[in-house]
Amino acid sequence: MVGGAILRRLQARKDAGEAIELITRTSSELDLTDQVAVRDFFQTEKPDVVILAAAKVGGIFANNTYPAEFIYENLMIECNVIHQAYAAGVKTLLQLGSSCIYPKAVPQPMKEDALLTGTLEPTNEPYAVAKIAGIKLCESYNRQYGVDYRSVMPTNLYGPGDNFHPENSHVLPALIRRFHEAAQNGTEEVVIWGSGKPMREFLHVDDMAEASLFVLELDKDTYEANTEPMLSHINVGTGTDVSILELAHMVAEVTGFKGKISNDPSKPDGTMKKLMDVSRLADMGWKAKVGLREGLEETYEWFKASEDLRM
Numbered sequence: 001m002v003g004g005a006i007l008r009r010l011q012a013r014k015d016a017g018e019a020i021e022l023i024t025r026t027s028s029e030l031d032l033t034d035q036v037a038v039r040d041f042f043q044t045e046k047p048d049v050v051i052l053a054a055a056k057v058g059g060i061f062a063n064n065t066y067p068a069e070f071i072y073e074n075l076m077i078e079c080n081v082i083h084q085a086y087a088a089g090v091k092t093l094l095q096l097g098s099s100c101i102y103p104k105a106v107p108q109p110m111k112e113d114a115l116l117t118g119t120l121e122p123t124n125e126p127y128a129v130a131k132i133a134g135i136k137l138c139e140s141y142n143r144q145y146g147v148d149y150r151s152v153m154p155t156n157l158y159g160p161g162d163n164f165h166p167e168n169s170h171v172l173p174a175l176i177r178r179f180h181e182a183a184q185n186g187t188e189e190v191v192i193w194g195s196g197k198p199m200r201e202f203l204h205v206d207d208m209a210e211a212s213l214f215v216l217e218l219d220k221d222t223y224e225a226n227t228e229p230m231l232s233h234i235n236v237g238t239g240t241d242v243s244i245l246e247l248a249h250m251v252a253e254v255t256g257f258k259g260k261i262s263n264d265p266s267k268p269d270g271t272m273k274k275l276m277d278v279s280r281l282a283d284m285g286w287k288a289k290v291g292l293r294e295g296l297e298e299t300y301e302w303f304k305a306s307e308d309l310r311m
Contacts (some may be wrong), residue, residue, distance in 0.1 A: 001161035002096060002154075003053035005209035019023050023047050026211035028056070033076040035084075042088035050085045051216065052078070052095040052134075052171040058163075060193070060270055061121050067126040074130035078080065082137045086145060093149040093218040095138055097131040099201075099274055100139045101123045101153060109277035112153075112235055113225075121271045135233045143229060150223065155276045159205030159295060171244065172202060175251045176296075176303055183257040190252070190259065193267035196245030201237050201275050203299075204290035211236045214286045226284055237276035238288045254296045 007024065009079030014020040023045050031037055032054055056073040063070055078095065085093050102110045115135070120128045131153075138149035162173040169177070175192070182190045215223070215234055227234065242250075248261050278287075290298075 001159060001163070001205050001238045002157060002208055002212070003051070004161045005159065005205045006053060006212055009209050009213060013226040018250070025144060032080055033073055035080050037075075038080040039087070042084040046088055047090060048092070050081065050090050050093040051212065051217070052081050052093065054081075055096070055098075055131075057098075057170070059174060060268055061167050062169075063127055064268075065125040066144075070124075071126035071130050074127060075133055078130065078134040078137055079242050082134070082141060082149065086141055086147060089270075091147050092148070092216070093138065094212060095134050095149070095151050096212065097151055097153045098127070099136055099153055099155045099235070099276055099281075100128040100235070101132050101135070101233075102274075105256035108273050109239065109275040110235070111277040112233055112280060113231055115231065115233070119230045119252050123268055123270050129305050139230055139232050140231070148220060148223075148238070150215060151233040152212055152236050153233050153276075154208050154211075155201040155203050155274070157203055157205050157208055159299050160306075161205065162299065164303060171200065172247065172251070172296075173299075173303075175248055176255065176300055179248075179251050179255040180300070180303065182259065183255050187257075188259045189262060190248070190257065191262050191264050192244065192248050193264055194244065196243060196248065198244050198269045198271065199241040199243060199273040199275065200247065201239075202247075202292055203237050203288060204295040207238075207288040207290050208236060211281065211286055211288075214284075215281070217256045218284060222284060226280055233280050234284075235276040236281060237277045237278050238275065238292075239282075241273070241275045243290065250293065250296060250300075254293075254300050 030041055042156040054077055058069055102114050105118055106114045135151045138151050141147050141149050158172040163169045164173045164177045178190055
């Protein structure tokens with residue numbers, strides 16, 4: 001989803017006349033957990049800049065069900081891509097992480113310096129550990145080898161190209177699918193996981209793509225003036241949040257569901273509040289543009305038009 005949005009922006013800039021050569025591989029073309037395959041790719045292509053958006057991702061159910069896969073695959077992707085980029089002479093790299101890197105009990109909104117100050121949320125700890133490792137890989141290669149490898153930590157993302165799988169998706173696309181199917185089938189009630197009280201922040205993937213390129217292209221002096229060598233990651237979000245229950249009602253309106261919405265408190269809530277402090281990025285000159293309702297409506301239109309792509 002994010003890689004696709006970044007690629008669309010770079011392609012548009014190329015079409016407008018910028019001297020950009022885009023080098024991509026799909027997951028079926030290049031297994032990023034395969035060290036030899038990744039080494040061969042970098043040694044053959046010799047890119048100047050790398051954007052690492054690939055990851056194994058999912059919601060609470062997927063993280064709880066496949067913890068070994070989440071930590072192994074994400075660690076391997078990061079280790080292989082970051083090291084082989086360095087070995088191939090890449091000086092500039094941007095890797096995308098996640099807001100789950102922050103401790104479960106942390107002052108809100110979450111500042112970058114909250115990293116490694118407490119215990120992680122158990123439901124997604126393996127994924128979070130992998131994403132923290134990615135940040136530290138970039139910082140370590142910067143310190144030892146003098147490269148310029150940067151990390152951005154997005155809040156919950158959504159938009160065209162999202163994963164709408166009924167079990168393995170994140171909360172917002174999962175709600176879109178469930179409410180859409182309920183509206184289409186005339187279902188009288190939709191039950192959502194947990195109490196509905198957790199607060200979540202949502203960022204449209206187009207905003208994330210713009211923020212990623214913004215951070216990637218910041219001049220080094222500006223980037224280093226706003227970060228620290230061992231605290232170099234940058235939060236990306238909207239700075240506002242909404243409860244899961246409020247989100248469910250908003251999705252119901254967008255999808256046309258008219259029935260009852262209830263909660264299943266036997267299911268996990270996860271962290272009760274996860275709001276990013278985005279002042280570091282704002283101070284450097286970037287803010288999100290797409291409102292949640294606007295983004296939901298656009299995402300739902302994509303979902304309806306892309307049945308063959310949305311699993």
